Amino acid sequence: MTDREDFERAGRRAKDAAAELAPLTRAVKDAALHAVADALEAATAEIVKANAEDVTRARAAGTAEAMIDRLSLTPERIAAIAEAVRSVAALPDPVGETVRGSVLPNGLDLRQVRVPLGVVGIIYEGRPNVTVDAAALCLKSGNAALLRGSSSAHTSNSVLVDVMRRALAGTPVPADAVQLVPGTSRESVKHLMRARGLVDVLIPRGGASLINSVVEESTVPVIETGVGNCSVYVDAAADVAMAVEILLNAKTQRPSVCNAAETLLVHADVADAFLPAALAALAEKGVTVHGDERVRAYGDAVVPATEDDWDTEYLSLDIAARVVDSLDDAVAHIRRHGSGHTEAIVTASQPAARRFTARVDAAAVMVNASTRFTDGEEFGFGAEIGISTQKLHARGPMGLPELTSTKYVVTGDGQVR
Amino acid sequence: MTDREDFERAGRRAKDAAAELAPLTRAVKDAALHAVADALEAATAEIVKANAEDVTRARAAGTAEAMIDRLSLTPERIAAIAEAVRSVAALPDPVGETVRGSVLPNGLDLRQVRVPLGVVGIIYEGRPNVTVDAAALCLKSGNAALLRGSSSAHTSNSVLVDVMRRALAGTPVPADAVQLVPGTSRESVKHLMRARGLVDVLIPRGGASLINSVVEESTVPVIETGVGNCSVYVDAAADVAMAVEILLNAKTQRPSVCNAAETLLVHADVADAFLPAALAALAEKGVTVHGDERVRAYGDAVVPATEDDWDTEYLSLDIAARVVDSLDDAVAHIRRHGSGHTEAIVTASQPAARRFTARVDAAAVMVNASTRFTDGEEFGFGAEIGISTQKLHARGPMGLPELTSTKYVVTGDGQVR
Structure with a gap:
């Protein structure tokens, strides 16, 4: 037969x-x-x-x-x-x-x-x-x-x-x-x-x-199912300590899974306050940051990001990082490079949260929470067969x-x- | 370009x-x-x-x-x-x-x-x-x-x-x-x-x-969307007059559409009471019946059905017809030949209706109603973009x-x- x-x-x-x-x-x-x-x-x-x-x-x-x-x-x-x-x-x-x-x-x-x-x-x-x-x-x-x-x-x-x-x-x-x-x-x-x-x-x-x-x-x-090029966007109005904690959790709590963060986007207005603390915290956890020129200005250990880095699901202790001039630039970056899995914003601004959640097209959009929560158990559904990153069904x-x-x-x- | x-x-x-x-x-x-x-x-x-x-x-x-x-x-x-x-x-x-x-x-x-x-x-x-x-x-x-x-x-x-x-x-x-x-x-x-x-x-x-x-x-x-090889099953416990009316409506009210009936399945116990009346009513509307041997015993005008007839979406004044020995045989016929659009049962028996609706796998299952009701307007949804015959989404x-x-x-x- x-x-x-x-x-x-x-x-x-x-x-x-x-x-x-x-x-x-x-x-x-x-x-x-x-x-x-x-x-x-x-x-x-x-x-x-x-x-x-x-x-x-x-x-x-x-x-x-x-x-x-x-x-x-x-x-x-x-x-x-x-x-x-x-x-x-x-x-x-x-x-x-x-x-x-x-x-x-x-x-x-x-x-x-x-x-x-x-x-x-x-x-x-x-x-x-x-x-x-x-x-x-x-x-x-x-x-x-x-x-x-x-x-x-x-x-x-x-x-x-x-x-x-x-x-x-x-x-x-x-x-x-x-x-x-x-x-x-x-x-x-x-x-x-x-x-x-x-x-x-x-x-x-x-x-x-x-x-x-x-x-x-x-x-x-x-x-x-499953491919997750997830990002954390730190808005101009972010609580800096909260942003560092969410970023670390999203990147390092379990780097090998699809809802771990792979990209960091930082609003230019908060870069001075956020990036030195964030880069130090990431370094302490052994994370390699692949940064654009503006991120590299904040740390010698940051390696230059190539165009490929924005599309890479590392599943490892690596993260791509970029400074953006506006929330809309962050949304545009996500539209171009995201895989439609999970995108997070850290912000204390209600209008910023509302605009980000309305305009980002992904299975899950997190406001002031780690990307790691996109999960059937965490959402209270019991077991899951997978995480769909498509729009049908x-x-x-x-x-x-x-x-x-x-x-x-x-x-x-x-x-x- | x-x-x-x-x-x-x-x-x-x-x-x-x-x-x-x-x-x-x-x-x-x-x-x-x-x-x-x-x-x-x-x-x-x-x-x-x-x-x-x-x-x-x-x-x-x-x-x-x-x-x-x-x-x-x-x-x-x-x-x-x-x-x-x-x-x-x-x-x-x-x-x-x-x-x-x-x-x-x-x-x-x-x-x-x-x-x-x-x-x-x-x-x-x-x-x-x-x-x-x-x-x-x-x-x-x-x-x-x-x-x-x-x-x-x-x-x-x-x-x-x-x-x-x-x-x-x-x-x-x-x-x-x-x-x-x-x-x-x-x-x-x-x-x-x-x-x-x-x-x-x-x-x-x-x-x-x-x-x-x-x-x-x-x-x-x-x-x-759209392919409809729909059937009407007339159960042993059917009200015969209702069954004739539903069959005529399902077949002839608008034969060119996907929710029109293409197959008639008749329980053997009701064939004597139902088929003579049904065949006469269909003939009066100009419908050609493609019947199996048992259906042909009830009318000279019935043409022999070939194996292909069971799978044909005529979209015309034609219908395939077969006598079955049980509700489960009707369900088996539908499982083998149906397109998953709409299947109807005519029956006064609650257990029969319950068994048919539980076991027939189609987008719509009608009990004592015409197949022609599977429609966005009729269902109260307003306009429709089509009728899905698949199971996802x-x-x-x-x-x-x-x-x-x-x-x-x-x-x-x-x-x-």
């Missing part, structure tokens, strides 16, 4: 499973999630053993320690993964929620209700915990999951999916609601991207190059409701036009 | 216009819409003259009269188009609406507010009124419109856009918020489909082949809110993580 036939069989099984899963009640889905969580914990030894094979292979291939760390599963991490599944069970079920409803003039009863999307394809990189997180979120929202993780984690992912499917086999949730895409070749990703009609949405989670290639090649609708942290569509149910007693 | 450079200039102007348009108030946008409506009426003679050129060319090319009728603009039709623009002005502005809001435990004020999508590309067929309707809906929802109509209506569309742009030039709304895609070649459509980063969403309005080619080739997110009739995205505005007083 070819890869393509293998894939189509898996896709059709996922589609059938989605149809079976859609009308199941919350109680049934939650019980299945608890069965999955218990099964994962019970299979700890088996999972750790499979994971050790992936880790050994990765070490032999000279993989960096940070990547090895992301790949590794320990009994403690497996317990945390199981606990995350139980947290998903505790979240409200979005399916069936009435989004709007009315009675039309002709007496028709119109209700728009949330329904599952159907089959959700997820393409992701090294972390095997995503395999379980994504499956749990899909299952709770009534969707079948077709998972395509990194080939470096394939042994771990195979065992994780196997354990979940065995757990589901004892419940009304069809085991085929959770599947790995067959094969580890690049072709197998292509099948997923071209599976229009079998797969309802694709969510790539990873770096810019993965996401671009999915957007370019996919005929299945895609939700882009979902924008910002995607929780369970963002994994649903709607349908109109129209009830009458014989109405015709 | 190449076509591609021409297109990119237009796209960049649209993107700049969208940024200017986004923060404008409802009052400003409504005044601009009234200026557009007045200008269209004042330019009636100019528009009719341009349209006559398109019509002459279409006649010379041997175009069918139905198409000529869709293409033609008369003073009365221009007045109706202007009036439709005024109706759009009268609709509520979706921009700025708070979709959800809360105060987080750390005191951050979280609001999710509606914002324009940005630049909306619309690809459509013969009717020049779509040029104005689409521009008005985009403008009201704060979006710039990049319009690509049929080359057969290019002279009419050029004048319509010209008149609208001249009207906008006297308002705070930038004229570049309404543009035709430069050129009439097939290449110019390709530029629009590949304009990721310049165009935020593409809405193709037309037949299945247009929509498929856009989905296949576009890197810009697409909202699919918008499903069913798309009004003004469906032409928006959202952004999170998060306001604090120095919060960090």
Whole structure:
């Protein structure tokens, strides 16, 4: 059997499973999630053993320690993964929620209700915990999951999916609601991207190059996630101490994530008061500042910024910095270089805050708060499947409701036009 | 200058216009819409003259009269188009609406507010009124419109856009918020489909082949509209007279539109009572029934259905018909052949209605009502830009809110993580 036939069989099984899963009640889905969580914990030894094979292979291939760390599963991490599944069970079920409803003039009863999307394809990189997180979120929202993780984690992912499917086999949730895409070749990703009609949405989670290639090649609708070239704009009317604290937090609290700050924009009027303190604080945390000429005037350690720096998502202890002459220049910089993730302003001026929030086009705009708050947990949505940086369907942290569509149910007693 | 450079200039102007348009108030946008409506009426003679050129060319090319009728603009039709623009002005502005809001435990004020999508590309067929309707809906929802109509209506569309742009030039709304895609070649459509980063969403309005080619080739997110292979399922517990009336209305009241019925599914237990009356009523209206063997037993005029008939959107006085043994068989037929637009059940049984609405996956599911009600006006949304048959972003009739995205505005007083 070819890869393509293998894939189509898996896709059709996922589609059938989605149809079976859609009308199941919350109680049934939650019980299945608890069965999955218990099964994962019970299979700890088996999972750790499979994971050790992936880790050994990765070490032999000279993989960096940070990547090895992301790949590794320990009994403690497996317990945390199981606990995350139980947290998903505790979240409200979005399916069936009435989004709007009315009675039309002709007496028709119109209700728009949330329904599952159907089959959700997820393409992701090294972390095997995503395999379980994504499956749990899909299952709770009534969707079948077709998972395509990194080939470096394939042994771990195979065992994780196997354990979940065995757990589901004892419940009304069809085991085929959770599947790995067959094969580890690049072709197998292509099948997923071209599976229009079998797969309802694709969510790539990873770096810019993965996401671009999915957007370019996919005929299945895609939700882009994750690329965050976020900035902190320190307005003329900023409280300087607050601005330093927000900047440090946004840049250094966890530099490797998408909602960390990558650019600092400083209004010229506050540069004298703010930049010396800010540069000293950044230096103390080991941050390299890539500054324009005006920023470099405030510190010898500032390295010259190139045009590329404004577009770079460092994900490291680096930040690009520029002095701007006005709030509108900051907005224009963001329009040109931002990735539409999170942009922050620090200001005590109400008109400045109002103008910035109205004119900056991003998933999240922060006023006097760190960019690091753009997150499903922080926003109170519970777990998230990713942070959408596009404008269609979902924008910002995607929780369970963002994994649903709607349908109109129209009830009458014989109405015709 | 190449076509591609021409297109990119237009796209960049649209993107700049969208940024200017986004923060404008409802009052400003409504005044601009009234200026557009007045200008269209004042330019009636100019528009009719341009349209006559398109019509002459279409006649010379041997175009069918139905198409000529869709293409033609008369003073009365221009007045109706202007009036439709005024109706759009009268609709509520979706921009700025708070979709959800809360105060987080750390005191951050979280609001999710509606914002324009940005630049909306619309690809459509013969009717020049779509040029104005689409521009008005985009403008009201704060979006710039990049319009690509049929080359057969290019002279009419050029004048319509010209008149609208001249009207906008006297308002705070930038004229570049309404543009035709430069050129009439097939290449110019390709530029629009590949304009990721310049165009935020593409809405193709037309037949299945247009929509498929856009989905296949576009890197810009697409909202699919319009293909409707809708069915009426007459349940065992149906009121027979009501079922006949709904079927006739769904099939014959306006056969050329996407929410007209194309398939009839009849439960075996009601076939004796329903089919003779239904076939007689359909014959009287001139409908050709393409039936399976069991349907053919009820009428000599029924022509044999082929496998293709189940998947055909006739848009004519034809209907495919099949007898099924159960509600679940009807649901299975719809799952296999439906286009996800509108499916109707006629039944007096509450459990049957509940099972059908829960298991049929479509933009709209009708209980004891005609499929013809799936429509923005009928649903009370005012004008619609199309009927989405996909599951992402918008499903069913798309009004003004469906032409928006959202952004999170998060306001604090120095919060960090």
